[in-house]
Amino acid sequence: xxxxxxxxxxxxxxxxxxxxxxxxxxxxxxxxxxxxxxxxxxxxxxxxxxxxxxxxxxxxxxxxxxxxxxxxxxxxxxxxxxxxxxxxxxxxxxxxxxxxxxxxxxxxxxxxxxxxxxxxxxxxxxxxxxxxxxxxxxxxxxxxxxxxxxxx
Amino acid sequence: xxxxxxxxxxxxxxxxxxxxxxxxxxxxxxxxxxxxxxxxxxxxxxxxxxxxxxxxxxxxxxxxxxxxxxxxxxxxxxxxxxxxxxxxxxxxxxxxxxxxxxxxxxxxxxxxxxxxxxxxxxxxxxxxxxxxxxxxxxxxxxxxxxxxxxxxxxxxxxx
Numbered sequence: 001x002x003x004x005x006x007x008x009x010x011x012x013x014x015x016x017x018x019x020x021x022x023x024x025x026x027x028x029x030x031x032x033x034x035x036x037x038x039x040x041x042x043x044x045x046x047x048x049x050x051x052x053x054x055x056x057x058x059x060x061x062x063x064x065x066x067x068x069x070x071x072x073x074x075x076x077x078x079x080x081x082x083x084x085x086x087x088x089x090x091x092x093x094x095x096x097x098x099x100x101x102x103x104x105x106x107x108x109x110x111x112x113x114x115x116x117x118x119x120x121x122x123x124x125x126x127x128x129x130x131x132x133x134x135x136x137x138x139x140x141x142x143x144x145x146x147x148x149x150x151x152x
Numbered sequence: 153x154x155x156x157x158x159x160x161x162x163x164x165x166x167x168x169x170x171x172x173x174x175x176x177x178x179x180x181x182x183x184x185x186x187x188x189x190x191x192x193x194x195x196x197x198x199x200x201x202x203x204x205x206x207x208x209x210x211x212x213x214x215x216x217x218x219x220x221x222x223x224x225x226x227x228x229x230x231x232x233x234x235x236x237x238x239x240x241x242x243x244x245x246x247x248x249x250x251x252x253x254x255x256x257x258x259x260x261x262x263x264x265x266x267x268x269x270x271x272x273x274x275x276x277x278x279x280x281x282x283x284x285x286x287x288x289x290x291x292x293x294x295x296x297x298x299x300x301x302x303x304x305x306x307x308x309x310x311x
Contacts, residue, residue, distance in 0.1 A: 010307075017306045024302075027168050028175020031206060032199070035176065039198040046195065049183050057179060144168050149161030151153045 015071035022064025023144065029057030030103075030137040037130040044117055047126050051110045054103065054133055062100050069096060088150040095143035099136045106132035156224055163217035167305070170210025174295055176203040177252065181291060184259065188279035190272060193263035200260070207249060215242055233310040241301040248294035255287030 008016075036050030069092065070079070078085050085093075106129045113125030153161075180196060180203065187193050218238065222230045229235070259281035266275055 013307045017303065020306065021302065024168055024171040025175060028172040029179075031172045031202065032176040032179045035199045035202040039195075043192075043195060045183075045192065046199075049179070053179050057175065141165065141168075144165055145161045148164035149153050149157045151157075 012072060012075050015068050015075055017068075019065055019068030019072050022061050022066070022068050023140070025061030026058050026065050027061075027137065027140055027144070029053050029059075029061055030133055030140065033058060033133050034130060034137055037126060037133070040123075040126075042123060047117060047123055048114060051107075051114050051126065051129065054110065054129070055107055058103060058133075059107065062096075062103060066096055066100065069093070086150070087152055088146045091146040091151075092143055095139045095146070099139045099143070102132050102136040102139070106136065156221065159217050159221055159224070163214060163221060166210045166213025166217060167302075168210070169206045170214060171298060171302075173203045173206030173210060174291075174298055176206065177291060178295070181256075181288060184256070184282045187282055188274045188276070190263035190266040190275065190278065193259055193278060193282060194267060197260065200256075204253075211242070211246060211249075215239075228311075234304050234308045237309075238301055238304050241297050241304060245294050245297040245301065248290050248297060252287055252290040252294055255284045255290060256282075258284065 030053075033050045033053040036046050036053060040046035040050060073079050073089065073093075077083060078089055109125050109132065110129035113123060113129060116125060117123060176199070180199060184193070184196060187196070218235075219230065222228050222232075222235050259278060262275075262278050262281050266272070266278065
């Protein structure tokens with residue numbers, strides 16, 4: 001697989017770059033969001049920082065990662081009808097989409113939580129955002145392992 | 153998965169850890185520009201530690217596993233131009249990163265001094281330190297070098 005990577009056509013490189021860059025931004029945003037929410041201890045500024053890290057960094061990163069992933073999969077011929085996809089790609093797609101759904105739910109829940117903070121109410125919903133974004137971060141660590149190690 | 157496949161996966165995970173740390177520090181750089189009290193500056197310390205750990209794990213993991221893979225895998229050699237370029241870029245990024253850390257630690261140190269002296273309110277000098285332009289410049293340069301490193305790893309010029 002690694003030798004294959006070394007000789008992959010040049011036309012695959014740019015979509016792969018966008019895919020990896022998006023994934024790195026996504027993971028960075030999640031790490032920041034999780035850290036800020038975990039260490040906020042009720043401080044409104046840090047709760048908001050955690051939420052906005054997810055919204056303004058992770059979400060754009062996810063879009064770039066997913067679009068780049070679809071592009072590179074198409075270039076490599078995995079999206080053609082009748083072509084069986086390898087296990088590592090199935091894991092990657094599954095976790096990318098599942099993680100995206102979890103992030104979306106965490107953003108909706110967190111958005112309501114931030115709105116409630118403005119009204120002086122508790123930060124319980126942002127704790128749910130913390131749990132969901134931690135799960136998404138763990139899922140993407142597994143996805144990176146699968147995409148890089150390419151288990152059969 | 154072979155042993156080398158595992159090492160490659162850990163090498164890539166290390167790269168993700170490194171860039172995740174860089175992204176985390178960008179978010180903190182933006183956030184700290186509005187912070188002018190010792191208490192809130194100090195409250196950032198646990199998040200800074202997470203970023204430091206991510207960069208440290210990423211930095212050590214990428215270089216050690218990358219060098220191992222350069223020797224272990226057929227088709228790669230440590231003297232390949234793109235690998236030498238990666239080693240140089242890794243060292244430059246680390247140097248810029250250290251300078252970024254030093255610039256922002258001035259604000260943290262000042263905040264701790266103020267808190268120890270019982271001066272808990274807003275402080276213009278602390279705000280100026282938290283808005284360090286040299287820190288922003290160093291982090292921008294580190295980020296650009298890491299971007300070049302990523303391009304080098306993916307495009308492998310000359311391979």
